[in-house]
Amino acid sequence: GHPWLSVLLAVSWLLLQHTLAPVHLISAVLIGLVVPRLLHGFLPAMAPVRLVPAVRLLGVVLWDIVLSNFVVARLVLGPLSRPQPAWVTVPLALTHPTAISMLASIITTTPGTVSCTIDEQRRHILVHALDCSDTAQMAADIKARYEGPLLAIYEHTPDPTGDRT
Numbered sequence: 001g002h003p004w005l006s007v008l009l010a011v012s013w014l015l016l017q018h019t020l021a022p023v024h025l026i027s028a029v030l031i032g033l034v035v036p037r038l039l040h041g042f043l044p045a046m047a048p049v050r051l052v053p054a055v056r057l058l059g060v061v062l063w064d065i066v067l068s069n070f071v072v073a074r075l076v077l078g079p080l081s082r083p084q085p086a087w088v089t090v091p092l093a094l095t096h097p098t099a100i101s102m103l104a105s106i107i108t109t110t111p112g113t114v115s116c117t118i119d120e121q122r123r124h125i126l127v128h129a130l131d132c133s134d135t136a137q138m139a140a141d142i143k144a145r146y147e148g149p150l151l152a153i154y155e156h157t158p159d160p161t162g163d164r165t
Helices: 004-017 022-040 050-078 099-109 135-154
Strands: 088-093 113-119 124-129
Touching: 004 135, 050 099, 050 135, 088 135, 099 113, 099 124, 099 135, 113 135
Parallel strands: none
Antiparallel strands: 088 124, 113 124
């Protein structure tokens, strides 16, 4: 099955309800159990995930989100700011569909960037950046900070941080 999906659905339901009343707890459990079963035919098989690189990537992404919020706020609110929007093409080494989706989600979740298109035939992802003076460097940063760890997590290539577990 998809235990993480069940947990995510149940927790999301409780967060949307803003209460831990028994009726909502029961609803959360039912939603967490029933929805993944209904969607079973549409969901890909779970890929084995390496935990240590996944935790490291989560830390990097959370740090980047916090930092990017300040950068974007300065760009938007700064009286002298002149952002340089740009399209950045990031070549993909990833092949696992879940890993590619995760990369696109990470890029979009980080303020200041949006993943717009995943071109599977040409093996790249097109990213719009709110402010980017060096597209090659931004592509290299995305590959190093996010794609490298995703390769280690989903495709079991050597972890760029040196972890072997």
